[in-house]
Amino acid sequence: MLDKWTDKCLLNIDKIDQQHKAFFNLWNTEMEQVDTQDRIQMTQVIEKLEDYIKAHFREEEELMVKSGYNDIEKHIDQHKYLIQKVDDLKQELDYNNPLIHEKTAVFMKKWFLNHIIQSDKEYQQSVLEYLNKK
Numbered sequence: 001m002l003d004k005w006t007d008k009c010l011l012n013i014d015k016i017d018q019q020h021k022a023f024f025n026l027w028n029t030e031m032e033q034v035d036t037q038d039r040i041q042m043t044q045v046i047e048k049l050e051d052y053i054k055a056h057f058r059e060e061e062e063l064m065v066k067s068g069y070n071d072i073e074k075h076i077d078q079h080k081y082l083i084q085k086v087d088d089l090k091q092e093l094d095y096n097n098p099l100i101h102e103k104t105a106v107f108m109k110k111w112f113l114n115h116i117i118q119s120d121k122e123y124q125q126s127v128l129e130y131l132n133k134k
């Protein structure tokens with residue numbers, strides 16, 4: 001499983017690559033700065049994560065629709081699953097799980113990066129063809 005950013009994560013779709021990369025950088029910086037036992041800081045970081053992935057997923061889904069990508073339902077299900085994972089993190093925060101920081105970092109690095117190199121890669125061609133025709 002991939003756990004750090006590499007050029008393998010690039011899709012050559014500028015807007016999407018920038019979002020993926022900015023998110024990953026921001027996330028690494030924020031996760032280093034946060035006091036792992038400070039619930040308020042952790043809540044803010046997780047809420048930011050939630051806002052970010054929701055906005056990013058919306059943009060991706062819009063591009064997939066416009067490009068006529070045929071496996072869109074499966075991809076949207078995966079986005080829903082990742083949003084559910086963030087909801088789980090919020091719940092663990094409510095339960096004062098002392099490992100919340102570690103779990104959040106693992107989520108970010110593993111789930112998010114692996115979604116990019118596996119699922120996002122699958123729509124890459126369809127979206128690139130659509131953008132090149134525009």
Ligand SMILES: [Fe+2]
Binds near residue numbers: 020116120
């Ligand atoms: Fe993505």
Ligand SMILES: [Fe+2]
Binds near residue numbers: 060075079115119120
């Ligand atoms: Fe995606």
